Ligand code: GDD
């Protein structure tokens with residue numbers, strides 16, 4: 001049975017001022033009633049699976065536990081990282097703990113902060129990937145790209161696999177520059193890496209040990225004296241601090257010879273910016289998404305979110321306005337990625 005591993009350790013600075021260090025994107029309720037994390041866990045309902053393992057930063061443990069409790073979601077443990085060392089170590093900790101329990105589960109690695117509109121299509125692709133993962137392949141789920149986005153991994157599709165389950169991976173390139181991404185799009189045989197994976201715990205660890213032995217040994221040593229209280233699993237801070245900081249994409253996926261890709265056409269978005277959030281939502285006749293107490297006069301193609309106060313806009317095109325208790329963002333849609341520069345400035349002032 002599948003063991004979902006939900007990675008919830010990101011800082012999500014691109015949705016500032018709503019997302020904060022204490023309350024990053026995965027814990028926000030951006031649509032409907034549930035947070036991104038809750039939605040990620042609920043989405044598993046269409047699959048045969050064990051309760052998910054969550055891996056997150058120590059400082060977010062109560063947000064995770066509370067959000068699971070509120071939705072009556074079971075878990076198989078909440079692994080707490082004393083410091084963030086990115087996704088390659090995070091996944092390694094989950095894999096090593098599973099194997100230590102005498103199991104070698106198929107791990108469905110999920111980001112806690114993605115939108116997926118078509119849940120049956122998501123479940124279908126995961127089920128299709130199961131026999132591939134059972135054959136010790138590292139399965140990635142590929143999304144057909146629509147623009148030369150540089151924040152994603154790109155997967156060059158190779159030969160078709162038996163039974164049309166997916167494709168070999170000729171090349172995996174994490175976050176290429178714009179010119180390279182444009183070339184990839186023009187060739188038509190690249191997918192975006194969705195950031196979701198399915199593999200046996202042992203298959204992942206074998207590759208990690210081969211390509212990033214330092215990450216492997218640091219994670220192994222960090223688990224030498226774990227402590228458990230409630231659902232929380234704590235690891236050795238001093239040792240984990242010595243672990244190299246690297247994502248699974250650079251550490252393993254760019255290097256492995258055992259990657260395959262299963263296409264996933266499920267209305268996926270990683271909601272990497274306010275504009276991405278505007279894009280995926282239903283708009284009014286003027287192309288606007290208004291959220292909260294908003295009056296828009298002669299305003300087009302804009303995203304306006306009011307949290308605490310009434311927000312009124314007049315004569316604006318292509319803007320993002322996000323009002324929160326202690327900060328207001330006003331930006332051009334096309335430049336909204338630069339909120340990360342605001343966050344950096346704020347950090348340097350602290
Ligand atoms: N536990 C834990 N610890 N989780 C982490 C950590 C960490 O140190 N760092 C990031 N995460 C979580 C984030 O919360 C998110 O859910 C997921 O891991 C992916 O991390 P991101 O930082 O959002 O990665 P990315 O968006 O830059 O790139 C990845 O996702 C893209 C698709 O959204 C890559 O896999 C790309 O190849 C992919 O295209």
Ligand code: MG
Nearest residue numbers: 111195270272
């Ligand atoms: Mg992301």
